[in-house]
Amino acid sequence: MLSLLPLLCIFACILQPLYACDSCYGPSDYTSHKRLVRRMQPGALNATTKPRGPLEWGQINFMHTTDTHGWLAGHLKEENYGADWGDYASFVKHMRKKADELEVDLLLVDTGDLHDGNGLSDTTTPNGVYTDELFTKVDYDLLTVGNHELYVTEIAYEAFANFSNVYGERYLTSNVQILNNATGEFEDMGHRFRYFTTKHGLRIMAFGVLFDFTGNSEVSKITKGADMIKEEWFIEAIKTEPVDLFVVIGHNPVRPGGNDGTLPIVQKAIRDARPDVPIQLFGGHYHVRDFIVWDETSTGLASGQYCETVGWLAMTGIKSPTFKGSMKPKGVPNPTRRAMVDGKIPPPAPPSYNTGGDEGMLYARRYLDWNRLTFAYHAVGSQDPKLDTKLGKWITGDITEFRKAQELATVVGCVPQTYCESCIPYGEEGNIFNLAEVALAATVINETRADKPRMILINTGSIRFDLVKGPFTLDDSYIVSPFPNSFMFIPDVPYAQAKEVLPILNAGPYQKKRSVSVDTHSSSMLAGRGICADPPLATSMKAKRDLLMPRSITRQPRESLDMTPGHTTTDDFGTDGDDTPHSEIPRFEVPNDVQANASFPTDGSEPEAVDLVFIDFIGEDYVLPALAEAGGSYTMEDVQYYMPPEFTSNQYLQEYAEMAWQEGMPNCGVDI
Template sequence: MTSLLLALLGLSASTLAAQPSAPKPIPAPMRNLTFGQLNFLHTTDTHGWLAGHLREPSYAADWGDYIAFASHIREKVEADGADLLLIDTGDRIEGNGLYDSSEPKGLYTADIFKQQHIDVLCSGNHELYKKNSSEDEYLITVPNFKGNYLSSNIDIMNPQSGERVPLAPRFKKFITQKQGIRIVAFGFLFDFTQNYNNTIVQPVEETIKEQWFQDAIRDKDVDLFLVIGHVPVQSKEYTDIYKAIRGMHWDTPIQFFGGHQHIRDYAKYDEKAYGLASGRFMETIGFASINGVSTGGKKASISTNPTFTRKYIDNNLWSFYHHTNLNESTFPTQQSKNVSKMIENARHALNLDHIYGCTPQDLWMSRVQYPHNDSIYTWLEKQVLPDILSTGMRANKTGMAIINTGAIRFDIFKGPFTQDTAFMLSPFTSAFRYAKDVPYDKAKQVLEVLNRQMKILAEMPGSGLSASAFLAPPEQLAMDKDIVVDDDNESQVQLPKSDQKPLSLYNDDDSGEPSEPSPSRIPGYTTKDAAGDDGDDTIHSPISYYRVPNCISALIAESSSSSSFSSPSPSPTLGNAVADPQTVDLVYLDFIEPWMEQAFKFVGADVDVKKDTEVFLDGNTLTQVVVRWVEENWKCKDGAE
């Protein structure tokens, strides 16, 4: 096979991904896709990264490139008489300047996203946090994908009539074009409780008891059940759905697609039921195929049991060229080039390349232990929060700030810190609040409870918190907990590991060798899942992953007379506060207020968050705080771009 050599020849010095500032793809050893009767491409948790990763060659393809890739794969599959379905499982917003920096938010991304034909899609939790984003989903995205958008357990208050209605149809039944496979499809969200009050998310356990669902799974003329959702593939919600379908159809194939945890993952429910999760932030295009499916009620002759495959495709042109047997000149389509130009124009209109400062080093969320000089959280704790939040402190008062580590979404790379960087780092609109004169020993206990007693907080009377609530980055939810199955096949989530070391998800032992001699490995995903360790299309060298606490804290000195900042010191002090203060003004992000409220009760602190807290620092967000610090402290050298 010559595809690797052709792709290598196509990588001239001028070869770039569609965005002008994107880096060249790096040659790497590859594994091939295994096509079947029914094939899928899957995106999830894209969070606005439609321009791709402009600082990371492994993930630098944009949405236009993905459109070209899907088009070529569809041509290849259909030429062989097989079918291709495109799936998206939500969280398309919040996480990138392309979505977050426009006014209103998402001004450009909805039009860009809809250029890709998607056969089945659903909502994530991020679409539902705010009133405007959920209404945009109902009024814009659902119509953009009319008939393909499914909402099995989400209702919305119609913004025009005020009536409670389904966000989109609960399910659909359709027949594939080439193979004639009869499919019943659903679209779920996990048991989410933090949605804005104009939407209603019904727990999955209750939804599957409803008559419409029971009728749908009793349909006898079905060759495949397709369950998509913004749900971890290893979860109680999917276990419940699987058991409900299996109760009616003991041997009908089921294909699940999930998301939310920002990881590459594959779950096996039985020999005829599998689930795929495809990463985050347009780093991964998930691929799945099934062979041996019945068609139109006619038993498949290929095998007794269907065969399922999966691959995690790195989102770059090297991977795309390899899997399509195309190159720089033959790969782009007119539509893909048009969409890439739409993205370029939107980025220019939003001034996303505006430089606030220049980062002197890489700072990591999870590639180094916390605390560490190269940790984003150490940088926030020791430099950013003490410097900036001190300007909002009351005179002669010491502060203590608590932020959840999940408020940070991405690493910082050495070089220009741009407007886009700021939104990638922390896209959220959460502001700071504070409680005055909290005993310091109680404040420290609050932090300890947030990091170690989340289950207890959720179980306290009147908490309204989900037992699965998590304040750390979403990818840690899967990596920090073990999923086991008991004798009744019920998923059980174990308590977090207490040690801090690289987790076994990253595994350098690979089976599945490349089909021909190829270049050296580069750092990246080395996924080990339920099907083995050959799922990544690109054979990488491993990257370490370390867990972080749910929350970090920083002590803050009283406000100085000057509002300007000097060069940052590696270990800021608290002025004259040498000994531990007796009380602190406790500052926190308002996103974590429900957990703070329960933690105050748990430690016996006399704080009513509704009555005893106030807005801090004029409602500035964490993103604004970070940008202000960067502007003051990370000056670019003359001539830096």
């Protein structure tokens, strides 16, 4: 729960805009902040396996983040991803310095979705008040908006105020507008495009495009990609001369195939108009590591999720009369691979160190694990203490203080074993959806109807992360099940109909948020409804990546040459993109929905009727149609609250932990 002090400070800042207002968790001037920790977060684990080798550096290079979802404190229980936003800020500073020394360009790109997934972002009102401000401490060159910035009116305005004001022309929202309350008119949330020249003379035209999202609140408006490319401003922008490189960033699947993805539409429109100019795309939304070849001079990169990955892309071969840097920087490996179409994978080449020649466009891509060992290796040659910068240490300390103020490390129970989303088959011990069924049956109880049989449905997309053995903290509640969906029900549904609902749902399409025409913040029935329109866990593309293997919170000695479980990526360049080698994690499909049964007859017989309980996200668009298919005749007029509105789907696991996982409290047998 948000403490009173942070709220008072937030309101103080709002009410006194003419005065400098220090953060409630430290002065706004990081040089005077009292740092509590040296690096990372207290208790966070550092990696033990080094990257496989130095990065390739090209004429222009990119560092890409996406779908951070509030994980700026890092993964405190997982050694592969233990760095925090302060460590990343220090890494950025060193890499920019290295780029200057090599006389090449380095651009930072982010493709949206900044909260809904971690207590650091989701314990404020609105979500992201703290993490959005912290995010802006890193000086990005190009950014765009994600769908999670647009569901709720207050969050949309918060993102608009923060990013448009801080990043200015670098915040690109080519097809997203927001309502100006003063004029009653829609205006661009950021900028439609950015035409600029890099430090070393490359002339770039950049766009930022959201997928064809329909779940936004009424204060924002999304233009479909197919319509945007017909607008006069876009047609004129892609005609701009001279352009050495087009960059298209988007909260969008980078690989074609989805019905709502817009990157293929934009890429084709640019390519048709400018067949000889390279096009580089950066995507997100699907939470995967991926690299795709569009044509010989156009590729796309996606860089994971949850502060697990920094995407790296190096390019060489752009011909420009104004470029004054190094085409092939000396003393470091250079890109060696051509972009080959028709499904051909270019063979790995030995590192090229300034070999000269004119080979056309050459590329290198890498997916960096988010930890200090990786950052230090690439930035300062594995000298860990040298990684720290003044800004980075301030950010780390500020995160520590905020976590304390929000009591995110408060332990409410001891998880007896690790539960994962997909590394163990659904139905077997250790699968988190089996745990969810047990927890739902034990906690979702309407006391006035407790003796009536009930069937409780949730969509598997409401659970977003694994649950690690050891302390269950308040932060874990937001990490594992972040969305505040209400529990609704239809009373006394004939069991013959109710028992058909789950099979129908699991035979149907993955459940995405419907388009709404009301303000989802102010409508009590829709508040928190369908928070996420992210893709299912078990799509064919998602099967290309692994989820994180949950790791013990205790430190385990390991030889540095041993591979830890982690990302093992296959993309259009093959299987060597992961910067740190990992052992593969098994991955099994999960259903669309799961169901808990409670208060059924003890003799094993079937009840005549049940209370059909479900979270509001799946009610109108999925449960009611499934009931109709099963022979029922129900409308939203028949739907009622089963639990008080304030008891939502991000609370039942915490309540279950307080009820069933008290053995070993308060430390759960580990040093925390």
